[in-house]
Amino acid sequence: MPPNANPGVRRLNAFRFSSPQTFYPLAGKVLPYFAWAAVVLALVGVYIGFFVAPTDAQQGDAYRIIFIHVPAAWMSMFIYVVMAFWAAMGLIFNTRLSGMMATALAPTGALFTFLALWTGSLWGKPTWGAWWVWDARLTSELILLFLYFGFIALHAAIEDPRRADKAAGVLALVGVVNVPIIYFSVKWWNTLHQGASVSLTGAPTMAATMFAGMGVMALAFWMYSIAAALARVRSIILERERQSDWVHEYARSLK
Amino acid sequence: MLKTLRLVIHRDLLLALRRRADVANSLLFFVIVVSLFPFGVGPEANLLRAIAPGVLWVAALLASMLALARMFAADYADGTLEQMLLAPAPLSIVVLGKIIAHWLLTGLPLVVLSPLLALQFDMPRDAIGVLVASLALGTPVLSLIGAIGAALTLGVRGAGVLTALLVLPLYIPVLILGAGAVDAAAAGLDPGAHLMLLAALLLFAATCALWPVAAALRIAVE
Numbered sequence: 001m002p003p004n005a006n007p008g009v010r011r012l013n014a015f016r017f018s019s020p021q022t023f024y025p026l027a028g029k030v031l032p033y034f035a036w037a038a039v040v041l042a043l044v045g046v047y048i049g050f051f052v053a054p055t056d057a058q059q060g061d062a063y064r065i066i067f068i069h070v071p072a073a074w075m076s077m078f079i080y081v082v083m084a085f086w087a088a089m090g091l092i093f094n095t096r097l098s099g100m101m102a103t104a105l106a107p108t109g110a111l112f113t114f115l116a117l118w119t120g121s122l123w124g125k126p127t128w129g130a131w132w133v134w135d136a137r138l139t140s141e142l143i144l145l146f147l148y149f150g151f152i153a154l155h156a157a158i159e160d161p162r163r164a165d166k167a168a169g170v171l172a173l174v175g176v177v178n179v180p181i182i183y184f185s186v187k188w189w190n191t192l193h194q195g196a197s198v199s200l201t202g203a204p205t206m207a208a209t210m211f212a213g214m215g216v217m218a219l220a221f222w223m224y225s226i227a228a229a230l231a232r233v234r235s236i237i238l239e240r241e242r243q244s245d246w247v248h249e250y251a252r253s254l255k
Numbered sequence: 256m257l258k259t260l261r262l263v264i265h266r267d268l269l270l271a272l273r274r275r276a277d278v279a280n281s282l283l284f285f286v287i288v289v290s291l292f293p294f295g296v297g298p299e300a301n302l303l304r305a306i307a308p309g310v311l312w313v314a315a316l317l318a319s320m321l322a323l324a325r326m327f328a329a330d331y332a333d334g335t336l337e338q339m340l341l342a343p344a345p346l347s348i349v350v351l352g353k354i355i356a357h358w359l360l361t362g363l364p365l366v367v368l369s370p371l372l373a374l375q376f377d378m379p380r381d382a383i384g385v386l387v388a389s390l391a392l393g394t395p396v397l398s399l400i401g402a403i404g405a406a407l408t409l410g411v412r413g414a415g416v417l418t419a420l421l422v423l424p425l426y427i428p429v430l431i432l433g434a435g436a437v438d439a440a441a442a443g444l445d446p447g448a449h450l451m452l453l454a455a456l457l458l459f460a461a462t463c464a465l466w467p468v469a470a471a472l473r474i475a476v477e
Contacts, residue, residue, distance in 0.1 A: 091470070146424040153420050157411045166474045167407045170467050171421060174403055177463070178425050181456075185428035189435060 018095045020237040021246050027230045034227035041220035048213035062126040065119050066210070071218035073116035073137075075225060076144060077179075079109035083151070084176035087169030097233075099165025100240070102172060103155055104232035108225050110148035117141055136187040143182050147175045161240055259344040263352025264359070270329075271360050277325060282364050285318035289372045300377055307376035308386065308437035315365045315390060316426050319397040322361040323405040323418055326353055327472065331409045337476055346472065347465040354395075354402050354468075362394030378441065385440035385450070392453040393433040399460040400425050406471035429456060 017023045049067035056063040083105045090098030120138060121131045132138065151168050158164035241247045271278055292310045296302055330336040339349050369390055373383045404422035408414040436449030 143424050143427060146420075150421045150424065153417055154407060154411075157408070157413060157417050163474055163477070167471060170403075170471050170474070171407055174425070174467050178428075181428050182424070185431045189431040 018093070018097050020097050020100065020241055021244070023097055024234060024237050024250075027234050031227055031230045031234075034223045034230065038220050038223035038227055041216055041223060045213055045217035045220050048209060048216060053209045053213050054207055059127055062123065065123045067213050067217045069116060069119040069123060070214055071221045072112045072119065073141065074218055075221045076109060076113035076116050076141065079105055079112060079225060080144065080147070080172075080179065081176060083109060084172045087172040090165055091169050091173075096162070096165075096240075097237075099162070099169060100233050100236045101229065102169060103165065104229045104236055105225075106148060106152050106155070107232070108228045110145060110152065112221070112225075113141060113145040113148055117145065136183075136189075140179075140183045140186045143186070144179070147179075151175070256344065256348050259342075259348050260352045260355075263349050264356045267353060267356030268359065271356075277322075278360050278364070281318045281322040281361050282368065284321060285314050285365055285368065286372065288314040288317060290375075293375075303376050304378065304441070307373060307378050308382070308434045308441065310376070311369060311372060311386065312390075312393075312430055312434040312437070315369070315394065316397060316423075316430055318365060319361050319394055320401060320419060320422055320426075322357065323401040323422070324415055326357050326402060326405045327409055328405075328414070331475065336409075336472065340473065340476055346469040350402065350465050350468045350472070354398050354464075357402070358395050358398040362390075362398055365394060366390045378437075382437055382441040385446045386437045388450055389433040389436040389446075389453060392450060392457055393429045396429050396453070396457050396460045397426060399457075399464040400429075402468045403464060403471060406468045406475065409472070409475035429453070432456065 017026055045067060049064055053064070053067075055061055083102045086098045086102040086105065089095065090102065117138070120141070124133060125131050151171055154171055155164045155168040158167055238247060238250075289310055292306065293303060296306065327336060330339070340346060342349070366387055369386055370383050373386055378386065401418075401422050403425075404418040407421060408417045411417060432449050432453045436446040436453065439446040439449060
């Protein structure tokens with residue numbers, strides 16, 4: 001980037017917060033808002049889920065895990081796309097923070113993928129009679145978990161953090177291109193092998209309160225993801241910039 | 256550019272010819288893994304016939320993956336890779352050459368050997384033809400996707416296991432389509448759609464996989 005021609009005038013710079021040094025305090029400032037929003041929304045969502053939403057005519061109360069399961073599954077896929085977005089930003093603009101953001105998002109994404117699988121399994125036992133079914137959705141979610149693990153493992157295996165960021169970034173991009181291919185091939189494989197015996201789309205249309213509960217929980221998960229990613233990226237920044245002056249000053253100011 | 260491509264392929268084949276054991280080992284691995292399954296599930300002919308497409312395909316996938324370490328590691332260790340990056344020829348051409356050489360050394364022998372193993376599982380004759388066709392279309396895709404994993408893990412601790420972790424989830428569509436084609440043929444259905452999709456996957460991988468491999472090699476060397 002060319003140096004600012006007139007240092008007296010502070011231009012609005014889109015890249016201003018792309019530096020870890022400027023982003024660190026900003027992240028610290030907004031973090032509590034997202035964390036509290038997550039807590040409040042989750043409480044509201046759980047309340048709606050348990051006390052407001054009606055009991056399902058066919059599944060009884062077992063269906064109530066939907067309020068965790070579906071938002072978790074949404075987040076698991078969405079976070080992978082966001083992760084790939086940051087990875088692409090890091091590769092295109094060569095900004096350090098982008099790689100850190102991608103790294104910070106990966107464990108949260110993996111957590112939600114695992115949560116979606118776990119709750120799906122708990123839900124599957126009473127409704128389908130099995131902990132695990134080789135259904136297209138379950139299988140592609142499982143593969144998504146493998147993709148997250150691959151990203152985390154590759155990042156952890158490379159010593160140099162900058163190289164790790166870039167290599168894992170390439171992997172995230174390759175993964176995001178492959179996700180639709182995997183999804184459709186798995187779907188197709190599934191219909192070939194056992195037919196659509198378990199289908200969620202055939203369920204009766206959902207009551208409005210159920211949908212509201214799911215929406216609120218999804219928002220809560222969003223807020224949680226942002227807060228968790230920001231908290232994690234702050235530790236990553238401190239760890240990686242530990243040689244720099246501003247971290248030393250910051251550490252002194254804490255004493 | 257074609258000259259560079261030819262040179263790279265020729266060089267890799269020549270190197271492999273000097274160390275023939277490497278090529279033979281992955282082929283032997285394929286044969287042994289396939290032969291293990293009857294011991295695991297019993298010699299019942301109907302069962303073996305039913306699982307044969309999947310077994311052959313999974314074994315081919317693993318054999319192709321095990322050979323990935325050879326693709327760039329030696330060149331990376333002795334500095335040849337850096338010279339290739341500095342060379343005026345586009346890196347993707349060099350990469351393509353190495354991938355083609357890798358396929359000729361690991362994929363093609365699997366394709367040639369597979370009918371023999373299919374006979375052990377008493378596969379019908381039509382299905383064997385489809386198996387060969389699906390492997391011929393699918394193993395190049397394995398080499399192309401595998402090259403990404405091999406390039407990303409260059410010089411990394413525990414590269415072998417890591418490559419498996421990165422690459423195997425991405426192999427799943429190839430496995431589904433490849434084994435599906437053979438399954439369809441064995442069931443008397445038309446395997447055309449599977450083979451077409453495999454061919455589409457091959458074209459897609461051939462056009463899109465070279466960029467990430469080249470990027471990963473640059474990252475590894477810088």
